[in-house]
Amino acid sequence: MTTDLPIAAARPQPLSAGPDPREIPSWFDDESPQGRRKRRLKRFARPLAVLGALGSAAALWYGGRPAPAITIVGIVSLALGVVCGVALLRRLLSAGHPVIGIARTIVEEAVGTRLSVLLVMLVVVALPTLPLVLDPGERLAYRLQFFLDWSLSGASALLALITIALSCSSVCGDIDSRRIHMALSKPLQRWEYLLGKWLGVVLLDLLLVSLVGIGVYAFAEALRRSPAADNADRRAVEEQVLTARASARPVHPRQQEFDKAIEAAITQIRNDDPALFDKDPAAAHRRIFAQHVFLWHTVSPDVVSSYLFTGLEAARLRTQVVQLRLQPFADNSSTSTAEVRFALWLNERPYPVKQGKHEEYVFAAGPVHTLELPASAIAEDGTLRVTIANRNMLMPGDPAPTSIGFNPGEGLELLYRVGSFEGNVLRGLLLMWAKLAMLAAAALAAASWLGLPVAMLASLMVFAVAVASGFLSAAFDIYTGVDGGNPTLTSMLRLRATLLLERVAKFEWWDAIKTIGSYAADAFLSLIPSFGDYDSITQVATGRLVSLAETAAGVCELGLAYPLLLLGIGWWLLERRDLVSSSS
Amino acid sequence: MKALGHAGDDIDIVCAGVTKVFRDFWMRPRVRAVEAVDLQVRRGQVYGLLGPNGSGKSTTIKMLLGLLQPTSGRIAVLGKRPKDVDIKGSIGYLPEESYLYQFLSGRETLDYYGRLFRLDGRARRERIDMLLDMVGLEAVQHRPVGEYSKGMQRRIGLAQSLINDPQLLILDEPTSGMDPIGAKQIKDLIATLAARGKTVLLCSHLLGDVEDLCDRVAIMYGGRVRAEGTCDELLEQEHATLLETAELPEPVIAEVRELLRRHDLALTNVQRPRRTLESLFLEIVEQARAEGVQTSGARSGGAVAEFLGHSSDSQPVAPATDGPAGGAEVVDTGLLDSLVTPSASERIAP
Structure with missing residues (x-):
């Protein structure tokens, strides 16, 4: 006779053929003695470690x-x-x-x-x-x-x-x-x-x-x-x-004359070599402009150069001092320890004047120097004209005294405090988080289609490219001999197509391949945002302002727009992916 | 008996000509896992899907769940496309192995799946308590799942498949890795849920379990359905009769043999029935428990969780065991046409 239970006719009732779990004896233990000891040790180990430390x-x-x-x-x-x-x-x-x-x-x-x-x-x-x-x-x-x-x-x-x-x-x-x-x-x-x-x-x-x-x-x-x-x-x-300092870059005191001089130089080049000019007019413009700005930032022994800083109303009203950050170099000096000597005027007044004497500055060429200038020197309209006169001595063996140069951009700028270090750190961290949010979305998108090692490699590549975007772009341009700084997409494409056709026509196959490589590299780089555009870490470390506008733009672009786009791509891929592979 | 073409409300799963071809990296057809499968599961049925390894059972289930896109053919589950998220709230799924986060505890695991069903905190707590009690894991609920035995992981897997009080329960090898007590509990549970009007699609290698539980059965091989029908239709032997009575002495057996001989019949088999190993096992375990023998594993399960089949959105339906007689049912393609647009259909020569 069988003792089978009538399974098919089961009615709602206790599932088990065994005793009611509520009747399990109180000595029932779910854990081995070793496990219990380990758990107890774990409970005390952490507080003990903290107290010990x-x-x-x-x-x-x-x-x-x-x-x-x-x-x-x-x-x-x-x-x-x-x-x-x-x-x-x-x-x-x-x-x-x-x-x-x-x-x-x-x-x-x-x-x-x-x-x-x-x-x-x-x-x-x-x-x-x-x-x-x-x-x-x-x-x-x-x-x-x-x-x-x-x-x-x-x-x-x-x-x-x-x-x-x-x-x-x-x-x-x-x-x-x-x-x-x-x-x-x-x-x-x-x-x-x-x-x-x-x-x-x-x-x-x-x-x-x-x-x-x-x-x-x-x-x-x-x-x-x-x-x-x-x-x-x-x-x-x-x-x-x-601190958190804003920076101001100089404009030419006679901007119209400066622009006219550039235009005249461009006209002359166009007339002298129209074929070369027409090949890439934008590059010719940039080259001429850069030459003139460089000349303007070079103070020859016989020349006095002026640099006009504008928009300094806030600095004049809110701060005691502004900082002139300069990195001079001696253009015909053969050693890095060469000195430069110059005199300074602020809004046409000599500075500094001590005991009625206009003193000169003597700095080592190469390193960055910061001069603290009185904010009271700024005019009521918020402008400060800085005039520099070269006072270098004639050195034995040199035909003339050394010129003093400054790299346009960070080589000569005015800085002034506009915020606190705490606020700067906070905004810098927000930008750091936004970059991580972008990376998380990129990694998720990669993982929704690729296996773990490939997805990790792809994500790390995105990270590396985002960090080194500017450098990579310039490196590709140099490698392929293509100027990638064209202002418009059409002019860039036209130039590259022309270059490619020229190289093919001359049977320069390797150069042609390099040009095509630059197309692919640029296309890839253009898809990935540049973290260098929001270099908040350098800004915080050098006391430069991470502005609210920059933070908002970074959070919107890196923390929202890119993640949405990348998650959308990830979703599209995951939606079309069979999540089961054949076992056969 | 209602005509299937007008019985949309009673049909929970319909497959019509479903084929799945797996492709390699170069998109070349590699494996034809399922081919021209027709299935129809009615509400309240316990439907068995049988077949050896690689016969296409799990692939079919994954297509029903929307995890795989059929290469051709059409599928409707609870009246909608398998990928439709609206129907997922009414489906419970226990895969062939419990794919769980090893670092989560049993309770955290159920809590996670409760969130996926949008259950609020209170409902989650109540249901988790009931389910842990039901599967006998409340004493180990705070231990990481990674420390569970395979059977305990199956139990927590079963609990997660029931947390939403599903109308349609898809169980892929539910008793795999379980001790006979757990297996028995699951069989009892399936029977109980079926009695409460749930539809169960059961995929198993244990033919005895399927025979005990299922109203209808489909047997697959090589990706195709080779036979389909009720257990009686498929298993009844028309040329033999089995009688069961109390133990007979030898003279009585001789008389029976003589009686049959007079009717031109022979007595082909006389033997004492044996009890099953399962029943013996259960008896021994019950006895050990009664004697208070200690164990560190899962406890015996409690009553079926009260919320199952009794929530407001779940309508108990009488078990639909009366499928059309005389072999396989006709697949309701009219219903499919009204519910589902064809998937990207692609015909590949076998």
Whole structure:
């Protein structure tokens, strides 16, 4: 006789043939003794590690070694910040929406996977350790600049790696392990899946960028309190590093005459060699313009050059001093240690005048020098005319005294404080986050179509190209012999087509291939935004203003527009992808 | 019996001429996994999909879930395209293996899938409590899924497939990796859900389970449906009769043999029935539990979660076990035409 239960006739009733789970005896234990011991040890290990680290820091502090003590406190604080931040993110992502659910899971994935944890730990340890490697004998302003530059650049690179690794491994892992089958068999659109992944990564990035910002600011403040080499060093720290300065570039005092001179030069070249001019008129314009600007920025021994800075009303009203940043070079000097000597006039008045005498400046040629000028010298209309007279001596063996030159752009500019260091750091971090948001979307788009190694490589390539976009573009132009600086797309295309046809007609096949290569490279570069357009790290490290407009533009372009475009591409690819491959 | 062409509300799955060809990198046809499959599953049915490995069962299921695009043919699930997200809220799916995040705990896993169904926090908590109790994992709910045994992972997989109180439950090898107790619980669960009006598409290698549970069965081989019908239609042997009675002494058997001989029939097989190994196993485990023997694995499951089949949007329907007699049903292509536009149709020579 069988004892089989009548399965087909089952009615709603307890599933089990065994006892009611509520009757499971109280001694029921779900965990082995070893597992229980491990869990208990884990519970106490973390607080003990924190207390141990803080105890060591206290011992070092009272033992007269404050620097390592601060480093240990920094590491512990950042680690605690990560733990608290993740808890906050979990709370934030508790709503019952699929996108939120996916975002929450990627946060858990970041916490639960070794690679992400390792990279985050690297950030947490490297940032507070960096001040230890600074040379205490160096001037404080330089140490601060070095710290700001390297800490922000290093953190930015590490966070980019975390973003790419997490984004790619999450989507590729879901597809490879078929977890995506479970997710997409639920009421979840594929775009919601990608959006959830992106949201999780960018929220995690926001947390890490915030912690990096807090860490960098705290250590910069600690360094600020270190003794400076002298008063000039202290002033440089306050006025050139831990600040936010706007810059003004000069215009020619007689701009119309200057423009006419350029036009005349262009006309002459057109008449002299019309064929060469017509080949690329835009390049000819740029070349002539650059020559004239360079000549204007060169102060010959027998010439006085003037540079007009405008729009300085705010500087005149709000600041005591403005800074003239100049990087002089001696045009016929054979050594880098050559000196330049010059006299200065501000709005036609000699400066500086000490004891009734117009003093001259003597600077080493090559390095950057900053002169502090009184803001009161600025005229009421907000203009400041800086006139420079060359006072170089005739050196033995030279036919004439050396000319003094300044590179147009950063070689001669006026800087003045317009904001605080704190605000600058905040805006700089926002731009850093926007770049990470763009990278996350690029990595997700790559992972929605490619396997993990290829997706990671593609994403890293996008990162590398975005960082080195300007340099790569120029390098390709030089390599292929094509001037890529044409103002319009049509003129650029026309020039390149002409060049290609010329090379083909002359059977210069290798050059023709290089030209085609430049087309492809330029097309690729034009698809990827240039991070150099928003170089907030250099700006923060050199005390230059990261403006609100620049921040808003960067966040809109890199943090919203590009991610939307890339996620759209990722969705399009994922929508058309069969998520199952044949087992046969 | 209603004509199928007008029974749209009663039909949860329709496949008409569905073919799936996997291609290689160069888009050349590589494997023809499913070919011209016609299926029709009515509401409340437990439908079995049988076949050896590589016969196209899982591929068919993935097309029903919208995870794969059919190369040709048409599919309607709950009256809509498989990719339509609206229907996914009424589908529960347990894949052939539990593809879970190893770092999430059992509770977090169910919470994650609850969010994908847009359940609010309270509903999620209530359902998760009931499901954990039902699959017997409430004691290990906070341990990472990576530490679970395969059977425990199957149980959590089963729980996630039920969190939305689905109308259509697609179970791919649901008892794979499970101990006989768990397998028995799942079979009981399927029967219970069917009694509550759920439609179940069951894909399994365990023919006994399918025979016990399914109203209709399709047997696939080489990507094609080779046979389809109710178990009785497919299994009944018309040329034999089996009688069961209490133990007979040898003289009585001789009398029966004589009686049959007078009717020109022979008694071909006389044996004592054996109990099944499953029933013996269950009895031993019950006895061990009663004696209080300790275990560190999953506990025995609790009652079927109360919310299943009793929510406001779920309409219990009587099991539709009375399919048209005399072999395979006619696929309702009229319904398909009204619901689904043809997919990118492509014919490839076999």
